[in-house]
């Protein structure tokens with residue numbers, strides 16, 4: 065990555081018949097950087113991608129390589145739109161060759177198909193490919209002109225886990241070779257894994273920008289150590305004197321801000337207080353926590369992002385510990 069600005073938005077604004085899609089967005093993305101744009105449905109991500117690639121008008125300054133977005137050299141831009149419906153009665157190879165033919169110079173089609181994991185399906189009609197294979201062909205059409213900046217609007221939707229990882233590796237190597245990648249995604253795992261910096265868009269406004277680690281440190285909340293099914297009276301805090309900040313829940317104790325180095329002390333404190341339990345889980349905040357906190361979105365159920373089980377009702381700790389169910393955290 066270097067300091068040259070490739071993608072630039074200053075006070076970008078766009079409304080559709082009274083619906084504000086972009087409400088003064090400003091950002092810079094540098095050469096070789098992977099920038100991940102996240103945000104709820106309708107936040108304005110696709111609108112920003114379209115404005116930056118000159119496929120939709122918007123007010124404000126929108127530039128690629130220093131030129132107004134609509135005037136920039138198209139051979140330097142790769143765009144994978146969110147919705148892409150190419151002709152179905154073409155093979156994967158014919159489709160990618162067709163898109164390559166729109167440029168004066170393009171990469172060898174079979175190389176690009178191999179890069180997206182479709183070497184064996186090159187002669188299959190697009191309509192006979194699976195959903196994930198179709199998406200890979202679409203990615204290939206965005207790569208075939210060997211772009212310097214790549215816009216990918218939810219690139220891995222429908223692609224299986226192995227294919228996603230292969231595509232992530234490809235994007236990493238493209239970025240290493242100096243390609244700038246601007247990516248939107250609803251997969252926090254994908255963004256945390258790929259992006260050098262992340263921007264969170266909410267109601268058309270960029271409410272946070274930073275590296276994944278910066279955003280998690282600033283907005284992710286504390287690490288949580290959850291004692292599920294504690295063998296204590298309802299409402300009691302058996303660790304009151306042990307120096308931990310404890311939230312007493314219906315069927316759990318949650319110790320806030322416990323560092324990995326303090327985990328042993330926490331388990332010892334439980335033993336000293338003769339507290340039995342069903343399971344222990346230590347959960348570090350993730351980009352998903354940042355997203356949920358900043359968007360105000362909540363979810364029902366027992367999903368514990370980033371959770372790692374520490375232990376279940378170990379010997380040596382008092383209490384009647386049966387086999388431990390997974391810890392449950394409600395927010």
Ligand SMILES: Nc1ncnc2c1ncn2[C@@H]1O[C@H](COP(=O)(O)OP(=O)(O)OP(=O)(O)O)[C@@H](O)[C@H]1O
Pocket residue numbers: 080083084085103104105106107108109110111112146
């Ligand atoms: N062509 C259009 N005509 C009218 N309204 C539109 C149009 N495109 C987008 N919008 C509106 O603009 C807002 C932003 O939409 P946009 O597609 O940019 O969101 P998004 O963040 O990409 O959402 P998603 O995560 O669902 O893809 C939404 O309220 C949407 O309904």
